[in-house]
Every structure is written in structure tokens, then in C-alpha cells.
Amino acid sequence: VVGTFVIILLACIVLTIIWLSSGFSVADSSVYAVNMQEAVTGLSIDATVEYNGVNVGTVKSITINQKNPHLVELLLNIKDGTPITRDTVARLNTRGLTGITYIALKDKGTNLIPLRAAKGQPYPVIKTEPSFFLQLDAALRKLNESLRRVSDSIQTLLNEENQHSINKILLNISQLTTTLANNN
Numbered sequence: 001v002v003g004t005f006v007i008i009l010l011a012c013i014v015l016t017i018i019w020l021s022s023g024f025s026v027a028d029s030s031v032y033a034v035n036m037q038e039a040v041t042g043l044s045i046d047a048t049v050e051y052n053g054v055n056v057g058t059v060k061s062i063t064i065n066q067k068n069p070h071l072v073e074l075l076l077n078i079k080d081g082t083p084i085t086r087d088t089v090a091r092l093n094t095r096g097l098t099g100i101t102y103i104a105l106k107d108k109g110t111n112l113i114p115l116r117a118a119k120g121q122p123y124p125v126i127k128t129e130p131s132f133f134l135q136l137d138a139a140l141r142k143l144n145e146s147l148r149r150v151s152d153s154i155q156t157l158l159n160e161e162n163q164h165s166i167n168k169i170l171l172n173i174s175q176l177t178t179t180l181a182n183n184n
Helices: 002-021 132-157 160-183
Strands: 029-036 048-051 054-064 072-079 088-094 101-107 125-128
Touching: 029 088, 048 072, 088 132
Parallel strands: 029 125, 048 101, 088 125
Antiparallel strands: 029 072, 048 054, 054 072, 088 101
């Protein structure tokens, strides 16, 4: 009898440890899909999903779209009751100094119709917007292109013929100021 009790007690302890370590949750959740059009460097399975800064779920899976390798497909487990609407957008975010990557959800609040799966899709698809780093990269590319055009324009303006003309103009101005100074 004592041996049976000890075996049952050990089995309960082992099952409790397995249950707690595997992250079972009693909260119900729904699965949503996100198609990122950028690299998801640093994002991992079980990464946090936040809605306006509140933890509402985790990343369930990360895969590359087989039909379009420029898309990264994410599946998100999001707690039921989270107001995911047609205006909700997902964005890849990184915490300041720690560099922890997570998915940030936000909603403009203009369309409060809940997001539903489209016909033929297994999960509702949340729209995306570019991350801060992608926006910064695009801005730096535009700046680089503008600087290149300015540099090309200056090089065109200062070709050898124009430089010779500018030298003549400066020489003429120097002679004119010398002549005016001598006449006074």
C-alpha cells in the first residue's frame, strides 16, 4: 500500500512538473496569421505578442512562404477577448538595449469590426507595417540617392570648361577691383 502511494505521488509530481514547464495555459486563445515582408531577425517561437504594450500572446510558428520566399509567415496565439479588428496592424519591434524582438499590435480604432478569416484561409490575416529599422533603412537609402544626385550635379557643374570660365571671371574681378582701387 505504501509503495503504491509513493509511486502515485511521484507520478503526480512528474506530471505537474511537465505541465508547468511546457507552459500549458488555461486561457483560451485564437490563432492569427501575419505575413511579414521583411526579415524577422531575432524573432523566435514563443516570442511575445503585445497589443498597445500589453502582453496578449505568443508567436506559435515562423515559416517562409513557399510560393513567395520574400514573405515570412507567422502564426500568433492571441488571448481570446483581445480586440483584433480589421484595422489592427502587426509590426516587428525590438526592445531598446536588450534587443529582444517581439510582435507589436496596434489599432487605429476607426473600424471596430472583428477580423475574421477570409474564404479559403484557415486563419484571419493581420495586416503588417514596416518596422522602425526598415523605415530607417528606406530613409537612409533615399538620403544616399539624393546625395549622389547632388554630387553628380556638382561634378557636372564643375567640369574643366566651367572651371576655366570661373577662373577667368575671378581674374577679371581681381583686375577690376585693382583698377578701381588705383583710380581712387
